[in-house]
């Protein structure tokens with residue numbers, strides 16, 4: 001799962017960036033609310049770990065804004081404040097969970113895993129268009145009841161396309177998603193994954209096709 005860590009304490013960032021990948025979390029770290037906003041606008045995250053004391057803005061403000069804009073990504077708030085009223089304020093602002101510093105990495109992992117099992121997250125775990133349903137957790141597409149496995153990257157690309165409905169997903173955005181905020185990617189990577197997805201969809205008898213808008217990006221459409 002891709003996780004956005006919004007934290008300005010560099011020691012904690014270094015620790016979590018090292019520890020969380022061992023528990024299958026891919027971590028993108030930012031240290032300001034502004035960068036968090038930008039990351040959330042351009043990439044899809046499975047969860048956000050949000051420090052409340054950020055240099056440019058109160059984390060709670062950022063959280064309220066996200067929820068006002070309809071972003072439903074699970075948010076776990078990290079804070080040094082341990083007063084009951086702060087916890088209540090955090091949860092009212094739209095946090096899904098709360099962890100007071102200092103904490104054990106194991107506890108953070110356990111809570112993040114629990115967030116993934118919540119019904120609100122489960123609802124967004126599957127996406128359906130035409131006769132195709134994508135199970136994000138299992139990385140499978142179900143076509144007329146038959147399961148076909150996808151790789152993690154194929155799954156990520158198809159998820160973006162299905163989430164956009166019939167809107168065009170810019171190629172750049174798919175590249176960013178594959179790449180994360182750091183990483184390496186072949187220049188034709190997007191074409192390669194689109195090609196593989198088309199092959200899998202067609203072989204499975206899907207009524208969904210991926211169309212190319214040259215020089216712009218891709219979108220999914222239903223064929224009758």
Ligand code: CA
Nearest residue numbers: 008051053054
């Ligand atoms: Ca801080």
